[in-house]
Amino acid sequence: MHRLALLLSLAPAPALAQKDDFSKVTIKTTQVADGLYMLEGAGGNIGVAVGDDGVFVIDDQFAPLAPKVKAAIAALTKKPIKFILNTHWHGDHVGGNEAFAAGGAVIVAHENVRKRMSTEQFIERFGKKVPPSPRGALPIVTFTRDLTFHWNGDEIQVTHVAAAHTDGDSIVRFKKANVVHTGDCFVTIAYPFVDRSSGGSYQGVIAAADQLLATSDARTRFIPGHGVLSARADVEKWKAMLSTIRERVQRGIAAKKTLAEIQASQPTKDWDPRLGKGFIKPNDLIAVVYGELTAAK
Numbered sequence: 001m002h003r004l005a006l007l008l009s010l011a012p013a014p015a016l017a018q019k020d021d022f023s024k025v026t027i028k029t030t031q032v033a034d035g036l037y038m039l040e041g042a043g044g045n046i047g048v049a050v051g052d053d054g055v056f057v058i059d060d061q062f063a064p065l066a067p068k069v070k071a072a073i074a075a076l077t078k079k080p081i082k083f084i085l086n087t088h089w090h091g092d093h094v095g096g097n098e099a100f101a102a103g104g105a106v107i108v109a110h111e112n113v114r115k116r117m118s119t120e121q122f123i124e125r126f127g128k129k130v131p132p133s134p135r136g137a138l139p140i141v142t143f144t145r146d147l148t149f150h151w152n153g154d155e156i157q158v159t160h161v162a163a164a165h166t167d168g169d170s171i172v173r174f175k176k177a178n179v180v181h182t183g184d185c186f187v188t189i190a191y192p193f194v195d196r197s198s199g200g201s202y203q204g205v206i207a208a209a210d211q212l213l214a215t216s217d218a219r220t221r222f223i224p225g226h227g228v229l230s231a232r233a234d235v236e237k238w239k240a241m242l243s244t245i246r247e248r249v250q251r252g253i254a255a256k257k258t259l260a261e262i263q264a265s266q267p268t269k270d271w272d273p274r275l276g277k278g279f280i281k282p283n284d285l286i287a288v289v290y291g292e293l294t295a296a297k
């Protein structure tokens with residue numbers, strides 16, 4: 001993986017976008033299905049659907065990358081970009097909104113994405129304030145539960161999942177192409193980032209994984225929020241990991257262990273070699289799970 005991409009992975013930070021150098025980032029395009037592509041640069045993976053009706057885009061990374069993303073899309077089709085769907089409000093997924101909206105795209109997202117982008121936010125994990133987005137970057141079509149686009153001969157089913165990575169997450173399913181963009185409800189390069197200051201919930205991340213499994217089959221391809229193109233078996237493993245970690249932490253709580261003792265028992269050890277060096281450290285994740293399970297009592 002590109003070093004900058006790794007640094008910026010899962011980082012919902014317009015502040016990062018300003019101080020970091022995006023000049024070295026290149027956009028890599030991978031075909032996922034007929035007329036469907038995954039674009040990787042720095043930030044969340046982008047989904048692009050091209051066809052006679054025009055271009056439908058899922059997420060748009062950081063603002064400085066918008067010209068490169070546009071060029072990558074222009075290499076696929078001469079049709080205009082009509083819609084941008086934001087899977088959630090973090091800066092590494094919505095940064096390009098203003099540029100694409102200025103070019104004529106309609107920005108669409110769950111209503112909580114617009115709410116959070118409209119006002120100053122504080123992301124606990126970074127101890128960082130995020131200023132309100134400019135008006136031109138805001139989603140102008142919002143929804144509460146789900147929304148279907150009849151587009152390029154497919155049905156694009158956008159479904160809001162209950163509080164998971166944030167409180168405004170959407171998963172996007174291309175019914176005919178059998179491809180799902182998961183947003184940050186599923187990632188392959190790190191433990192889940194439960195942004196509690198944005199209304200996220202670990203239990204919700206598990207529920208979202210259940211939903212991804214319930215609406216897919218063995219041939220479904222998954223574009224994760226961050227990481228590599230995946231199959232249903234990968235989502236199954238993710239779900240099993242999340243559940244096992246929850247069970248282990250729960251067992252520690254039942255045995256009256258403190259958070260520090262549970263952390264010392266390494267409930268994430270099976271996955272630490274692969275995911276533990278990512279942006280969410282094992283002890284961070286355990287603290288989130290512990291906090292949720294003890295708060296629920």
Ligand SMILES: [Zn+2]
Nearest residue numbers: 012088090184
């Ligand atoms: Zn995110």
